[in-house]
Amino acid sequence: MWRDDAPTPGILLELERVSVSYGGIRALSDVSLVVPEGCVVALLGPNGAGKTTTLRVISGLARADGGWLRFGGRSIGRLVPHAISRLGIVHVPEGRGIFPSLNVAENLSMATYGGGTGNPDVVVDQAVALFPVLGARLGQQAGTLSGGEQQMLALARAFVARPRLLMLDEISMGLAPLVTAQLFDAIRRGAAAGISMLLVEQYVDAALELADYGYVLEKGRIVDMGEPADLRTSAALTAAYLGAGR
Ligand SMILES: Nc1ncnc2c1ncn2[C@@H]1O[C@H](COP(=O)(O)OP(=O)(O)O)[C@@H](O)[C@H]1O
Ligand SMILES: [Mg+2]
Numbered sequence: 001m002w003r004d005d006a007p008t009p010g011i012l013l014e015l016e017r018v019s020v021s022y023g024g025i026r027a028l029s030d031v032s033l034v035v036p037e038g039c040v041v042a043l044l045g046p047n048g049a050g051k052t053t054t055l056r057v058i059s060g061l062a063r064a065d066g067g068w069l070r071f072g073g074r075s076i077g078r079l080v081p082h083a084i085s086r087l088g089i090v091h092v093p094e095g096r097g098i099f100p101s102l103n104v105a106e107n108l109s110m111a112t113y114g115g116g117t118g119n120p121d122v123v124v125d126q127a128v129a130l131f132p133v134l135g136a137r138l139g140q141q142a143g144t145l146s147g148g149e150q151q152m153l154a155l156a157r158a159f160v161a162r163p164r165l166l167m168l169d170e171i172s173m174g175l176a177p178l179v180t181a182q183l184f185d186a187i188r189r190g191a192a193a194g195i196s197m198l199l200v201e202q203y204v205d206a207a208l209e210l211a212d213y214g215y216v217l218e219k220g221r222i223v224d225m226g227e228p229a230d231l232r233t234s235a236a237l238t239a240a241y242l243g244a245g246r
Contacts, residue, residue: 007073012037012196013058013165018067020057027053028220030067035165040197042207045217046241051200052094054217055167059091060084071165088164092171097154100143104134104153107142111157127156130186148179155183159190166190167198184210208232216240
């Protein structure tokens with residue numbers, strides 16, 4: 001059993017044999033993974049593998065029924081989502097990670113996870129520096145932006161919140177390659193700036209290009225893990241994606 005007062009040096013997030021069920025059906029079984037400080041960790045696997053559930057259990061939106069979760073040496077398995085976000089975990093969920101009825105500037109000004117410590121003007125400037133296209137749309141209702149612009153806004157909001165851990169769930173879903181490339185570019189710059197990330201991404205090659213390490217999930221279990229060079233030739237990774245088509 002882990003103790004709260006014994007953080008592992010250099011390790012930001014640790015999951016130890018975490019299991020999650022939805023109404024008696026297992027979605028995650030004994031998932032163990034770590035995100036070291038300053039690293040990008042990719043979570044790969046086909047639809048239904050449990051990637052989203054993994055992010056949700058970390059941010060407190062799903063409950064583990066077994067195992068332990070620690071962030072910065074502290075046990076987080078029993079914290080409510082609000083308390084977890086205050087620790088610096090920012091989760092950009094599947095689909096829209098924005099407030100559609102607020103305008104772009106309002107969305108950005110709500111970006112600080114600590115509860116209103118950021119100066120809204122600074123935050124907007126930083127976001128526009130990241131994605132200049134947002135600059136012309138500060139007064140526009142976020143729900144009326146294109147899909148790509150909405151994800152730029154979601155990503156900009158996440159970055160300017162200065163997260164200790166950023167979790168991204170398939171932000172390229174349904175977007176054109178050119179837009180996706182812009183989003184990946186921003187992720188790359190965030191990584192270079194030292195933001196620790198847990199990255200769920202449908203484009204396996206792109207995810208492995210950005211990541212320092214990766215885990216492969218299949219049917220709720222980790223079936224392989226390793227550095228990108230090793231995972232590119234992973235039989236388990238190929239089998240997981242092929243198996244999903246059956
Ligand atoms: N809210 C839910 N209620 C019941 N089952 C769910 C729920 N969310 C996910 N699941 C199931 O849990 C499994 C993992 O889903 P998910 O974590 O969304 O996978 P992924 O993100 O890898 O596609 C799937 O079998 C899915 O059907
Ligand atoms: Mg998912």
